[in-house]
Each structure stands twice: as C-alpha cells, then as structure tokens.
Amino acid sequence: MRFIFSFLVLVGMAVNGWSQEFTVKQVPENYIGTEAEKAGQVVRLDYLTTNFQTGCPMDKHALVYLPYGYSAKQRYNVFYLMHGGGTDEEFYLHGNEKQKELYNGNFSSTKLKRILDHAIENGELEPIIVVCPSFYLNENPKGDAGSCTKNFSTELQNDLIPAVERAYSVYKGRDHRAFGGFSMGSVTTWWQVCQSMDYFRYFMPMSGDCWAISQLGGKDHPAETAKYVEDAIRKSGYAPKDFNIVSMTGTKDIAYNHLGQQISEMRKLPTFKFHKDLKQGNISYGVLPEGEHNYNYMIVYIYNALPLFFH
Numbered sequence: 251m252r253f254i255f256s257f258l259v260l261v262g263m264a265v266n267g268w269s270q271e272f273t274v275k276q277v278p279e280n281y282i283g284t285e286a287e288k289a290g291q292v293v294r295l296d297y298l299t300t301n302f303q304t305g306c307p308m309d310k311h312a313l314v315y316l317p318y319g320y321s322a323k324q325r326y327n328v329f330y331l332m333h334g335g336g337t338d339e340e341f342y343l344h345g346n347e348k349q350k351e352l353y354n355g356n357f358s359s360t361k362l363k364r365i366l367d368h369a370i371e372n373g374e375l376e377p378i379i380v381v382c383p384s385f386y387l388n389e390n391p392k393g394d395a396g397s398c399t400k401n402f403s404t405e406l407q408n409d410l411i412p413a414v415e416r417a418y419s420v421y422k423g424r425d426h427r428a429f430g431g432f433s434m435g436s437v438t439t440w441w442q443v444c445q446s447m448d449y450f451r452y453f454m455p456m457s458g459d460c461w462a463i464s465q466l467g468g469k470d471h472p473a474e475t476a477k478y479v480e481d482a483i484r485k486s487g488y489a490p491k492d493f494n495i496v497s498m499t500g501t502k503d504i505a506y507n508h509l510g511q512q513i514s515e516m517r518k519l520p521t522f523k524f525h526k527d528l529k530q531g532n533i534s535y536g537v538l539p540e541g542e543h544n545y546n547y548m549i550v551y552i553y554n555a556l557p558l559f560f561h
C-alpha cells in the first residue's frame with residue numbers, strides 16, 4: 251500500500267513536471283541528540299551599517315559559528331545564513347525565549363550548531379564559518395520583511411562581508427562564499443542570486459520563492475519570476491558555469507508549491523542546468539517527504555546542502 255502510494259506520488263510529480271534531483275536525507279539522530287566532542291564556538295560580531303530607509307548610521311550584529319580549532323593561521327570558507335520572517339539573528343545559533351520549544355529549553359547549543367559540529371568532526375563537512383545576520387532594521391519600526399529582504403544586499407556587500415573579513419581568517423572572493431536562508435531568508439537568498447553574483451558563487455534557497463515580480467511571485471507569476479532571475483544573472487555578467495544553487499523544501503511545507511512552481515519554470519530556461527551533480531550542472535532541487543515549514547526540517551536541508559558547496 252505504501253509502495254503504491256509512493257509510486258502514485260512520483261508519477262504525479264513527473265506529470266506536473268515537479269521533478270527533483272535528489273531526495274533529502276535525514277540527519278543521523280545522534281547529531282541532534284548529543285554534543286560533539288569537538289564543539290565549535292558561537293561569537294557575536296558587531297558592525298556598523300546604514301538604515302536604508304533613513305540613510306542614518308545603524309549598529310547591528312550577527313552571530314557567527316567558528317568551527318572547532320578555528321585558527322587565524324588557517325583560512326575558511328564562509329556561509330551566510332538568513333532567518334525567516336518574524337525572528338532575528340539569534341534564530342539559528344542561539345535559542346532564546348521565542349524558540350524555547352525548539353531547543354527543549356537548552357539554550358547553550360542549538361540543533362544546527364550540533365549538526366555542524368558533528369558533520370565537521372566526522373569529516374563530512376570541511377571546517378567552515380557560518381554567519382547569521384538579520385535582514386530587519388535594528389530599530390523601530392523594524393521595516394517590513396519584503397522591502398528589508400530586497401534592500402539587504404547593500405548592507406551585505408558594503409558592511410557585513412567587510413566586517414566578517416576583517417574579523418576572521420577567511421578565503422577571499424566569491425568562490426569561497428555561500429548565501430542561504432529559510433522562508434523569508436530564502437526570499438533574501440533569491441535576491442542575492444539577482445543582486446550579489448559578484449560576491450557569491452553558492453546559493454541555498456530553502457522553502458521560499460523569489461519575490462522580485464511580486465510577493466509570492468514564484469506561485470503567482472512563476473514564468474516571469476524565473477525569467478527575472480535569469481535576466482538578472484545575465485546582466486551581472488555571469489554564465490551558467492559561474493554559480494551553483496541547491497534549493498530544497500518539503501512536501502508538507504506551506505511554500506512547497508510556491509518554490510516548486512518557480513523551479514518548474516526555471517527548468518525551461520537555458521541558464522539553469524539542473525543536475526544532481528553540481529559539477530555537471532549548476533542547480534539541484536531536493537524535496538524531503540513530509541517536510542514541514544519549520545526549523546526542524548530546515549536544519550536537515552542545511553545538513554544535506556552545505557557539503558555540496560566549495561568544491
């Protein structure tokens with residue numbers, strides 16, 4: 251019965267053109283349930299930026315994951331990771347009251363941090379720095395998520411990346427930077443595909459569509475949205491060989507259709523070479539059966555995608 255059901259789902263996806271390059275795999279249970287022996291550190295990076303609405307200076311900070319044994323004598327790749335709507339830079343790496351239930355009240359180590367620690371300890375992932383900022387203004391009003399995600403690239407390019415590269419020992423250049431995010435963080439990530447190709451080679455949009463044409467444009471205007479992304483890449487002067495996207499969501503995710511329709515339209519365009527192997531193509535789309543729109547699934551996507559970058 252289960253087999254027949256799975257078969258029908260697969261046929262259904264093929265008929266709709268909802269194909270995918272890979273099925274997302276679960277995280278080993280002990281990666282989430284136990285501390286790694288070699289645990290990295292979470293530190294705070296303060297930086298100065300500009301409020302895009304007022305033009306005034308504005309203090310902000312990001313939380314930064316430094317891998318176990320971080321040393322200024324080595325260099326590291328950097329993954330910029332953006333939260334979703336209504337949360338903040340604490341979301342991924344430092345549980346607070348708002349996320350209490352996600353961490354079983356244990357604020358010292360989040361699930362994502364544990365996964366990074368274990369994956370690095372076991373050699374599944376090269377030691378990497380993860381930077382978690384916020385797209386919201388650090389002032390009241392915090393700005394609406396739509397315009398904040400659209401405008402974040404200026405802060406990222408002019409202020410955050412330089413601050414990170416002054417503070418930590420990193421490899422320079424777009425081949426050594428990735429940008430990803432979940433939900434509104436995925437909306438932010440599509441904006442970086444369109445606006446920050448000079449700064450990043452790798453992109454990880456998770457459970458969220460591109461809002462360049464309109465809010466939820468991936469759902470309401472999928473063909474125009476896909477074309478917008480293609481045109482933006484071309485206008486930035488980059489060819490299909492110059493970037494890699496790993497995009498993921500889950501079948502029970504409220505954004506599944508939004509992202510899925512956009513991806514289906516992207517498959518029709520020559521700029522996007524869908525392939526399981528990012529050496530042979532430049533974009534890979536993965537779907538987690540039963541995956542829902544929350545932190546517990548998002549960490550599974552990061553576990554799957556991050557080791558595919560920086561090769």
Ligand code: FER
Pocket residue numbers: 334335336433434437457458459466504505506508509
């Ligand atoms: C989507 C893109 C972004 C989506 C939701 C969001 C449901 C963000 C929601 C939020 O942060 O409240 O495609 O689909």
